[in-house]
Amino acid sequence: MDSQQFRDCAITVIDMLADYYDNIRDRKVLPSVEPGYLIKTAPENAPEQPEKWEHVLKEFCEIVMPGVTHWHSPQFHAYFPHGSSFGNIIGSLLSEGIAVMGFTWIASPACTELEVVTMNWLGKLLGLPEEFLNCSPGPGGGIIQGSASEAALVGLLAAKDKMVRKLLRRDPDIDTELIKTKFVAYASDQCNSCVEKAGVLGSMKMRLLQSDSNCKLRGETLRKAFEEDKAKGLIPCYVIANLGTTGTCAFDPLYELGPVCKEESVWLHVDAAYAGAACICPEYRYIMEGIEYVDSFDVNVHKWLLVSFDCSAMWVRDSFDLINAFDVQRIYLDDVKSDANVPGSEEIVPDYRHWQMPLGRRFRSLKLWTVLKIHGAEGLRSHIRNHITLAKHFVTLVRADERFVVEPEPVMGLVCFRLKNDDSSTKQLLKNLTAKKEIFMVACMYRGRYVIRFVICSRLTTKEDVEVSWNIIAKETSLISRPTQEKKAIKAASKEPLYYHKNIPMETVNNFYERSK
Ligand code: PLP
Numbered sequence: 001m002d003s004q005q006f007r008d009c010a011i012t013v014i015d016m017l018a019d020y021y022d023n024i025r026d027r028k029v030l031p032s033v034e035p036g037y038l039i040k041t042a043p044e045n046a047p048e049q050p051e052k053w054e055h056v057l058k059e060f061c062e063i064v065m066p067g068v069t070h071w072h073s074p075q076f077h078a079y080f081p082h083g084s085s086f087g088n089i090i091g092s093l094l095s096e097g098i099a100v101m102g103f104t105w106i107a108s109p110a111c112t113e114l115e116v117v118t119m120n121w122l123g124k125l126l127g128l129p130e131e132f133l134n135c136s137p138g139p140g141g142g143i144i145q146g147s148a149s150e151a152a153l154v155g156l157l158a159a160k161d162k163m164v165r166k167l168l169r170r171d172p173d174i175d176t177e178l179i180k181t182k183f184v185a186y187a188s189d190q191c192n193s194c195v196e197k198a199g200v201l202g203s204m205k206m207r208l209l210q211s212d213s214n215c216k217l218r219g220e221t222l223r224k225a226f227e228e229d230k231a232k233g234l235i236p237c238y239v240i241a242n243l244g245t246t247g248t249c250a251f252d253p254l255y256e257l258g259p260v261c262k263e264e265s266v267w268l269h270v271d272a273a274y275a276g277a278a279c280i281c282p283e284y285r286y287i288m289e290g291i292e293y294v295d296s297f298d299v300n301v302h303k304w305l306l307v308s309f310d311c312s313a314m315w316v317r318d319s320f321d322l323i324n325a326f327d328v329q330r331i332y333l334d335d336v337k338s339d340a341n342v343p344g345s346e347e348i349v350p351d352y353r354h355w356q357m358p359l360g361r362r363f364r365s366l367k368l369w370t371v372l373k374i375h376g377a378e379g380l381r382s383h384i385r386n387h388i389t390l391a392k393h394f395v396t397l398v399r400a401d402e403r404f405v406v407e408p409e410p411v412m413g414l415v416c417f418r419l420k421n422d423d424s425s426t427k428q429l430l431k432n433l434t435a436k437k438e439i440f441m442v443a444c445m446y447r448g449r450y451v452i453r454f455v456i457c458s459r460l461t462t463k464e465d466v467e468v469s470w471n472i473i474a475k476e477t478s479l480i481s482r483p484t485q486e487k488k489a490i491k492a493a494s495k496e497p498l499y500y501h502k503n504i505p506m507e508t509v510n511n512f513y514e515r516s517k
Contacts, residue, residue, distance in 0.1 A: 001053060009053040016057070017089065021072065024460065029073040030437035031066055038067055074458045074465035075439045075472070080246070080274040081387075081413070081457040085306035087374030091367035092308065102361045103353040104335040112349055115144055115365035118372065122313055125377055126279040126299065129291060132315035134350065139318045143355045144301075144364045146310040148273040149194035150357060151298035152240055154314070154322065156185060156202040159238040159267030159295070161325035166265060167235075180204075183237035184229050188217035188252060190245040195271060204237065213447060214408065215248050217241065219256025226264055236266045241294075243287050244275025247444035247453070249411040251275070251287050258293020267321075270297045273312070275412050277304035278388075281381050284412075295321070304387075304413075305380055306459060307367045316355075323354040387413035387456040390466050394454060397470040403477060408446055413456040416446055423450040425480065432476050439472045 001009070041063070071082045102111025119142030120135045134141040145151045160183055164176050185204045187195045188211040199206025207229075209221050226236045239261050241252040254270065261268040270276075270291075276299035278284035291297070294317070301311040316322060335351060353359055375383070391413045398404045398417050406417045418426040426443075430452050433439050441452050456466070 001050075005053055009057070012057060021460070024070060024073050024458075025465075027070050027073065028437040029070050029075045029440045030434065031068055032437065033067045038063060069440070072458045072460060073440075074461040075469055076457045077454045077469060078440045078442045078457070080303050080455055081459075082309060083302045083305055083307045083311075083371075085371055085375060085459060087371040088307050088367050090374065091370030094370070095363040095366040098363065100363055102363060103359050104333055104351060105349050106335055108363070111361070111363045111365070112352060114363075114369055115352065116141075116348070116350065118365045118368045119143065119313060119315070121372060122301070122368065123315055125380075126276065127282065127285045127288070128297065128315060131317055132297065134348070139320050140316060141319045141350060141355075142313060142315040143350075143352055144368070145298070145312045145314045145356060147194070147302075147312050148192070148271055148298050148300050149197065151296070151312055151314040152195050152198040152269060152271060153201050154356060155240070155267065155269035155296045155298075156198045156204060156238050158316075158321045158325045159185075159269075160202065160204060162267065162321050163235065163237045163265075165324070179235070182233065182235045184234050185238040185240070186222060186225055186236065187240040188215070188242060188245070190215045190217075190247055190250055191240060191242055192246045192271065192273065195240050198240070205234075211250070215245055215250035215446070217252045217257065219253065219260050222257055222260045226260065226266075236264050238267045238269065240269045240271050243270055243272035244412065246274075248408050248416055248446055248451075249275055249414045250408075251411075254288065254290025254293060256290070258290045262293055267295045268293055270294050272298060273300040274303045277301070278384050278412055280305075280377065281384055284384075301368055304384060305368075306371050306375060306383060311364050311367055313368075319350060319355060322356075323351075326356070327354045383459060387461070390456045390461055390463065391415050391454075393463055394456070394466050394470060397467070401474060401477075403481070407449075407451065415454045416444065416451040417454065418449055418451045419477065426450050426452060428480050429473070429477055432480060433473065436472075436476070439469050 070076060072084050100108040100111055102108045102115075105112050116134045120133050123133045123142050130136040131138050132140045132142065145154060160180060163183060164180065167174055167179055168176065180203075183204050185199050185202075185206045186209055187206065189208040190211050191208065196206055196208065198204075207225060209217055209225050211217050212221075222239065229236055239257060241254055241257050243251050243254075254268075258268060260266075272279075272287075275284075275287065276297070279288060279299075296314060296316045298312055298314045299305075301307045301313050302309040333353070352361060372380075391410055394415050395406055395410050398406050398415065403419055404417050405420055406415060408416060410416070419429060427450055430441060430443055433441065441454055443450055443452050445451070454469070458465075
């Protein structure tokens with residue numbers, strides 16, 4: 001591919017993407033393919049000869065697109081949002097376009113420095129205490145990790161290293177390998193799977209403590225667990241608090257967990273992967289009460305802040321805790337600014353390779369930078385507020401239907417609901433809806449009951465889209481609660497168009513194949 005072909009192809013791709021978003025409502029949210037659909041039909045070997053870009057795009061349309069789940073469809077209500085925006089696409093394109101590595105400052109100075117700048121900007125927008133920011137005089141700072149999973153593991157490994165150093169100061173003769181086997185990490189039974197996995201990967205026993213009836217991990221529960229473990233000769237080392245659990249978006253009270261951790265010098269990490277983003281709106285900062293006790297704090301920018309995976313913003317109170325744990329030197333990695341990692345140094349430019357697991361680092365901050373500039377802080381705030389308002393609208397619709405219960409009390413853009421009768425009807429409802437592929441939601445358990453999670457995910461979602469989703473749910477509910485004969489009649493009659501946005505002319509319906517011919 002020469003630069004002219006690159007230009008032509010890229011223009012076509014951008015057109016395809018613009019059409020995709022303009023017409024996303026014309027697609028079912030879930031694809032109609034069976035497992036193995038692509039594997040079974042793909043050639044066994046990579047092409048020997050270069051293919052024309054037109055052919056590559058044609059195959060993309062024919063082979064890839066039919067197997068895509070449309071995360072940005074307004075009828076995608078599963079998991080949590082995955083960030084997308086035109087600003088993000090531009091940033092990704094630029095980042096991939098210049099394709100630099102930023103493991104040292106000299107490897108690409110802009111890569112390190114723009115990350116420092118954007119992490120300061122974002123930290124301030126979230127209202128984080130200034131000691132977490134690179135721009136503060138202390139050793140705190142922010143880094144973009146690939147995922148909340150990595151952040152949880154990085155925190156765990158740093159906590160382990162810090163605890164070993166502390167114990168060595170007390171007794172230089174301890175067997176450090178033996179002592180590490182006694183370390184224990186704690187989180188609530190509502191934590192994301194990645195938290196438990198951090199324990200597995202970091203070889204630390206992870207105790208998932210029972211949350212209260214509101215799915216929160218309470219300070220007293222943590223204190224009791226510490227005491228039990230200490231009595232067994234174990235050493236509490238690391239706690240992960242949730243600010244917004246994946247199931248029901250519950251918030252662990254940092255103001256209760258923090259003092260317990262402080263008493264034992266235990267590292268407190270906050271997994272605020274989804275809901276932490278809401279702190280850019282001052283009215284939601286109450287969730288961070290107790291942040292003064294926290295050692296590390298992570299928000300997935302790639303969830304609710306219009307930036308795509310992988311962009312997880314992690315701040316630490318003391319970056320030397322990371323550097324001490326991860327600094328491995330090689331002569332070929334010597335930088336022009338070798339003072340950067342010396343405690344007390346005046347350097348303002350971090351060597352981020354010592355703050356993370358891999359050596360290599362992509363220019364991820366470009367995506368954050370373009371999004372912050374193209375959408376502005378106000379654009380991001382109104383995106384978050386809009387999602388929360390839309391979730392409230394959905395609650396009103398569900399509560400007006402006496403067949404349903406909304407519980408727990410909805411938080412942020414997540415609404416959990418179930419049918420009033422037994423769990424099997426709610427399960428059947430979700431199963432049927434998933435099979436029809438018009439709307440996508442997943443479930444969780446709340447107080448022993450099966451509830452469906454409805455999350456406002458797409459940045460494109462409108463009030464009308466929420467009503468479309470609700471109508472699909474309500475109609476399916478009527479169908480499963482009626483006798484079989486009646487069900488058949490309803491099915492036969494339900495030929496009317498699915499989508500609310502009937503004003504999109506069919507000729508503009510996205511057709512990648514036609515466009516790329
Ligand atoms: N923590 C919470 C609360 C989550 O909801 C998720 C994913 O949805 C994660 C962590 C994992 O995020 P990542 O995929 O960035 O590791």
